[in-house]
Amino acid sequence: MADVTEKFQQAGPKVQPGAKEEMVYTWPYLVSIEAIMAVTMILALTIMSTFVNAPLLDLANADITPNPAKAPWYFLGLQELLLHMHPALAGVIVPTAALVLLGMIPYIDRDRRGTGIWFSTKKGVPIAVFAAIYTAVIEITLVVVDEFLIIPGIHPDGSKGIGPLLKFGLAKAFGIKEVWTAWIGEILIPIIFMIAIPWILASWVKRRYKANTREVMISLYTFYLTSFVVLSLIGTAFRGESMHLMWPWQVKPPH
Amino acid sequence: MGLWAKFKNTTLYKSIYRNDYPDTPRNQVLVILNSVVLHLHPVKLPRRAVRVSYTWGLGGLSLLMFLILTLTGVWLMFYYVPAVPHGYQSMKFLDTNVIFGPFARNMHRWAAHGMVIAVWLHMTRVFYTGSYKPPREFNWVIGVVLFLVTVLLSFTGYLLPWDQLAYWAIMVGSNMAKVSPVVGTYVQQALLGGFDIGPATLIRWYTLHVILLPLACIALMAMHFWRIRKDGGISTPIPYDEDGETDQLNDNNEGKS
Ligand code: HEM
Numbered sequence: 001m002a003d004v005t006e007k008f009q010q011a012g013p014k015v016q017p018g019a020k021e022e023m024v025y026t027w028p029y030l031v032s033i034e035a036i037m038a039v040t041m042i043l044a045l046t047i048m049s050t051f052v053n054a055p056l057l058d059l060a061n062a063d064i065t066p067n068p069a070k071a072p073w074y075f076l077g078l079q080e081l082l083l084h085m086h087p088a089l090a091g092v093i094v095p096t097a098a099l100v101l102l103g104m105i106p107y108i109d110r111d112r113r114g115t116g117i118w119f120s121t122k123k124g125v126p127i128a129v130f131a132a133i134y135t136a137v138i139e140i141t142l143v144v145v146d147e148f149l150i151i152p153g154i155h156p157d158g159s160k161g162i163g164p165l166l167k168f169g170l171a172k173a174f175g176i177k178e179v180w181t182a183w184i185g186e187i188l189i190p191i192i193f194m195i196a197i198p199w200i201l202a203s204w205v206k207r208r209y210k211a212n213t214r215e216v217m218i219s220l221y222t223f224y225l226t227s228f229v230v231l232s233l234i235g236t237a238f239r240g241e242s243m244h245l246m247w248p249w250q251v252k253p254p255h
Numbered sequence: 256m257g258l259w260a261k262f263k264n265t266t267l268y269k270s271i272y273r274n275d276y277p278d279t280p281r282n283q284v285l286v287i288l289n290s291v292v293l294h295l296h297p298v299k300l301p302r303r304a305v306r307v308s309y310t311w312g313l314g315g316l317s318l319l320m321f322l323i324l325t326l327t328g329v330w331l332m333f334y335y336v337p338a339v340p341h342g343y344q345s346m347k348f349l350d351t352n353v354i355f356g357p358f359a360r361n362m363h364r365w366a367a368h369g370m371v372i373a374v375w376l377h378m379t380r381v382f383y384t385g386s387y388k389p390p391r392e393f394n395w396v397i398g399v400v401l402f403l404v405t406v407l408l409s410f411t412g413y414l415l416p417w418d419q420l421a422y423w424a425i426m427v428g429s430n431m432a433k434v435s436p437v438v439g440t441y442v443q444q445a446l447l448g449g450f451d452i453g454p455a456t457l458i459r460w461y462t463l464h465v466i467l468l469p470l471a472c473i474a475l476m477a478m479h480f481w482r483i484r485k486d487g488g489i490s491t492p493i494p495y496d497e498d499g500e501t502d503q504l505n506d507n508n509e510g511k512s
Contacts, residue, residue, distance in 0.1 A: 021301035021491055025283040030296060030305045037312045038319050045323065045369065049361035056350060059343045060422035062451070069423035072413050074371055074406060079427060088439075091431025103399045105382070106392035114385045116303075116490040128383075214385060221382050 068243050076235030077228050083243060084146050084163070085190035094194070098224065109217045123209050124218055130208075131222035134201055139230050142193070147245045162189065198223045295480055297488055304489035309384070313377035317405075320370035321472065327363040328465065330355075335415065337461035339454045342417040367409050374405045386490040394482040401475050404468055411464035417457065425452055425460075 024030075071079050081090035114120030119128065146161040154169045163185035170181040198220055205211045205219040240251040262268055274285035287298045303309060334353060335345045349356035378398060381387055387395035414425045429452065433443040448455030483489070 021303065023299040024302050024305060025280070025299055026296045027277045027283045027286050027293070029302075030300060031293070033305060033307060033312065034315055037307075037315060041316055041319055041369075042323070045362060045365055048365050049358050052361065052365070053350075053357060054361050054364035055418075055420055056346055056416055057419040059340055060417050060419055062422070064419070066419055066423050069427050071424050071427040072410060073368075074409070075428060078431065082431065086434075087431055088434040088436055092435040099399060099403060102378075102402075103396045106387040106389065106395045109387075110389055110392075112388050112493045114493075115388045116384060116386065116492040118309075118384050120385045124383075218383070221379075225379060 067241050068239060070235070070239075073232060073236055076239075077231035080143070080231040080235040080239070081190075084143070084161075086186040089187060089190055102224070105217060105221070109213045111213060114214045119218065120214050121212075123211065123215055127205055127209055127211060127215050127219050128222045131201055131205065131219040132226045134204075135197070135223045135226035136230050138197055139227060140234075143234055144245070295484075297484065300488055301491050303491060310489065311376070311380055313373055313380055317370060317373045317377055318476065320366050320373055321476070323366045324363060324370065325469070327359045327366065328469075330359040331363055332465060337415070337458050339417060339457055342415060342457060346416045346418070363412075367412060370405055371409050374402055378402055384490065388490075391482075391486045391490065394479060394486055397475055397479050397482065401472065401479060404472050404475060408464065408468045408472065411460040411468065414452075414457065414460045415464065422452060425456075 070076060078090055078095060081094060084090075119125050142162075146163075148160060149155075149162060149165060150160045151165060151169075154172070155164055159168075163182070166185035166189060167178055167182045170176055170184065171178045201219055201223055202216050205216055209215060211219070234245075237248040237251060238245055240246045256264075273289045274282045277283045277286040284298050287293045287296055331349070334349050334356070336342060346360070349360055381395065381398065410425075410428065414421045429443065429446060432446060433439050435442050443450070446456070446459070447453075448459050
């Protein structure tokens, strides 16, 4: 019975109708695993806590701003977004939307087939890999472009990136006030990007893999997962003084 | 009769343990039913559900982190004074003058990071195994709230040492909340207890961190565990025939594919 999962993973979720699960007693089969895991984890934490000290810097001082000032690591993805768009978008709307969308997943993908099998179908893994590469490539490209893009004549004041390009470029070309064009670069374009990137991914996966709802959902969750990892990594290891992009070894730890 | 065997015959022992060592089917059932902790589990479960490579034990590890954090957190509370600058001084005191002080603080810190990671990975495991599908939809929603509460627990705790790291990390975070559309200034007033991070902020975050959020977490975990059982235990594949449309699918399914 032990190889059943593999078999169905290979063949797609095709379990014989009425196939009965093999049952085991919780004691000892589960309880022993729980005990081993708990002891191992406690040991690992004990060793780590013996040798690695939690940081404690100087007393808080509102007059001395560290450079850079960073949020805890799990918010560094959002802090990274902050560099590319309006703060209300990065700090409030995106995280709220992310949580609401996560909560909606089971109400959109309601087909029970594929439950209980890693990646559900044989297309699941290739779709996840595709979505991860797609997301990583696009996001890294956007971050780098937004950091270094500079067009002489349009980026006059030493500013760089897509936002200022639109702000000054459009203002110049169409004679619109800069307050309006700034809004385009800070709010409109980021929203379009954040909707278009997963949207194109979903349609692409649907076409290329003839994906069903679950498989499209796998591509979208992978988009979320990869965004979180990529943006947090950039925010943690590649952002140094004044939040400029740099190599990890150039980033000084907080002091 | 050995000493241990004699002890097992006493009224005291029998009043605590109602069954013999669980090495017979009968006692393997009884041990689960008789123990308040163990009876969170079913008596029997599918073999595939106990495979480590299925759940990676991540839900259980999240719970373990929570328990470690509760214990070490109580230890820290013995010494921590939620005021400015006493909070910082109690951290210094803890790090230099208290037996196991640094150890408890380290453990609390690393387990806190560990819990955020474990919960996040657990969510990812549940997603990729399709375990959110009906009838487990609402347990997934409870999970999303648990995820939020876990992050908030970590974030509120981050301020308490009241050092430069804490202060400026929270500054970055709360500046984001300030710009919420429409309600921004109210949110900031409510969270900071004023316009700036100060003593009022510290006492608010302390209260959230040691009482409100842990209680919320416990309540949600109780619902979460209850529902795992009520939703039919750990998810297992649904029997169906790939060619047939709806055979063996449960009434919850709306027949989409
Ligand atoms: C404090 C946080 C959490 C704790 C302590 C916790 C604990 C657990 C435990 C012990 C299980 C049993 C199976 C396993 O270990 O994987 C479980 C299952 C489950 N969890 Fe969580 N969980 C937490 C957060 C979450 C989150 C963030 C989600 C999703 C957003 C979630 C969704 C679920 C679902 C749907 C199941 C049923 C899975 C199945 O039947 O295979 N939980 N949880």
